Amino acid sequence: MSAHLDLERATYRVYDLLEEDERVEVDAHLTDCPACADAVRRLEEEKEPIIEATAPAPVSEAMVRSVAARVVDRVVTIRRTKIRRYWLLGAAAALFVASGVAFLARTKEIAEIRAEVAHGRVSVQRGDLWVDMTSGYSPSPGDRLRTEDPAGATIRLEEGSRFTISHRSMVEFRGTRGPSAVLRLLEGDVRCTVVSDPRPFTVEAAGATVTVVGTEFAVHVLEDQPFFKLGKRFQRPPKVAMLVTAGEVVMKTGEGEPLNVRAGWVALAGSEGGPWMWGQVKDLSSDKTLDNLIKRKPDVKPVTDDGPIEAGWRERTDKAVLACVEAVPWSRWADALVRFHKENDDAVREQRPTLPLSSDDLTYINLGWGKIRLLANELQLKGEFMQACRNKMASGLFIEAIAEAMAGAALTEEQRKRLLTPETLDTLLPALDPAAPTMERWKTRTEKTLSFVKLLKDALPAEEYARVTRLVGPSFMIDGYRVWLVEAVNVEEAADRIARIWTEQFKLRSYDQTTLPALAAQYVRSHQGALEKSRREFGDQLSGVQELELAAKLFELQAKAEKAVSEIPSLNGETRTRAAAGSDKLYRIKISN
């Protein structure tokens, strides 16, 4: 290139708009042509301010929020509309098919229905009136039955099954067993004993259906039950409770996936939620109504401390997780996560302990959990999804992570199996309570940590346990504990300083302080005694556990001394309360002489 660069090519060069071959050619020219090189340099000087000036004026945060709110609102509306549309379409189709089938089947069905009152008295609704009927009465499809008989009333179907309506309960009899429900429970309880038969026996109650082919179960329509706390688990209160006393029952609602419930288990559902596994009844032999069983919790062991496990949870969570995974392709993690969820849910459904996952899966879950937290933050995911992930994942992983961090190596399958138990969770979580330390919390944390260490001792081989315990004490001591080192040359000076600390801490200035130095001296001596005892037994180099045990002893002595301070007679109520609450620091007294 011999001619000078024109403005256009010089501009392309400066703003990186040249093709590669053009750029090589232009650069070669610039090397040989000082005039063009100078012109390009001047254009370069203008480039930065021009690019900077292309930035738009800032946009208000309110505008962004307003757009976001409208968009999300629109997305939600569209989703609802779609669901409603599909539902209406499905309902129309079902109605069309059902009407044809019903017409053909009607004559046969009427001929087959044979049901009669076997025990007790029932009232049958006839218009606005309730007419009493006794043994031998045959209800017709559509009859509403209730009973005032304290023992209830039993209706026997021709094929041998029977159902008992409890006192002050009401059902609507629908007809013989088959594709449609035999009865609808409107109030109270009904207990069904169903003989084996290929045709399903279905009970409807408050939007849920319970289907069996041969078993015993009881269904109860719940009133507004204050003992089911809304929020964490139940966004809407459950409406139906069911106890299976023999065999297996399928419970279904319009929303969740069907739940198989085995003998001894209570499941809950509602027209707008569930079904959920709620708890296992300890004593099936006792003859109690479901209402009593549920209200009297000691008889029912809940599935989890948080309450029931919702069927269909896995499907929804996995869907959300997979949607995220599609966005961020961590397929290995997703697979592991799904296996983890599946195992947990299967264990609940099959009423057995959870089997440990492979170490690969656990590694991926650990990695993935960190990642999904980032993703969740980015997507501002809140509420159900994160809560569900936490409930499902946090407990086991947390323990494992702690144990591995302490052991300094991956745990074996056997160790993992022994460590991932409810007991360790129960023990460790309070020990890691992140709340501000108080004497009470310190005490609890120390005790719980020591219990956890004992569990580790049972779970790990001796040498690994030794390695763990070298680390466990300091890690817990450092994390969150505030130790106040009091250095003095002798006991008197230490006692004087402790007394001054207490005076400051509990605001004791205006009180007679003759008792305080004596209490402080007594405390310092007991503190030194404990230190001396520990030194005699274990030497100066304490293991983690020994250090924890020493700390527990020192807590105890300090708490005792501070309690004595709170009992000084001249204190007023407020000061006494302050002293009784104790110090927010642990004193470690070092006497150099």
Add this chain to the structure above:
Amino acid sequence: LVQPTDEEVAEAARSGIPDAWTVLVNRFARPVHALCRRFLGNDAEAEDACQEVFMRLVQGIRSYERQGRFAPWLFKLAANVCRNTQRSSGRRRQRETQAAAPPDAAPNPALEAEDRDSVTRLRSIIDALPEQHAVPLWLKFQQGLDNDEIAQVLDIPVSSVRVVLFRALSQVRERAFMGKDTP
């Protein structure tokens, strides 16, 4: 930190996660508003257009094929919304008329060296450019789109993109640095 890309968030939004939509709006409301502002010339109309763009995005995200980047696809949608708005309100002509007159009607004498760095002044010049010049500059230098993507957004041949950019830059230079030497 691993942040999901725009395309990944768009995929999540497409699968119906409301929170993904929030992220999408938080990421793109400002650029889309800026683009609309470049097209329509004032904040009020830009805000309405920005809302409209996202409403259309909700309806039309299914047509986004994850083959190219999401941003150019969205900007093209925004550009179409703006063109429709212009057509319906007949403002395009007005705006071009306004743009024909630079902010300082009299040509600037040679500017002092410090004026060269006056970003505010340059910004007012760029704001006054017609949209066919202001928008490519913004897409190139603020959004980092390559020539193919700019062509996609503006619906022009790829080969025209750098010519358009050159013309835009020339206009800015003429108005800002008139009288200075050029090669």
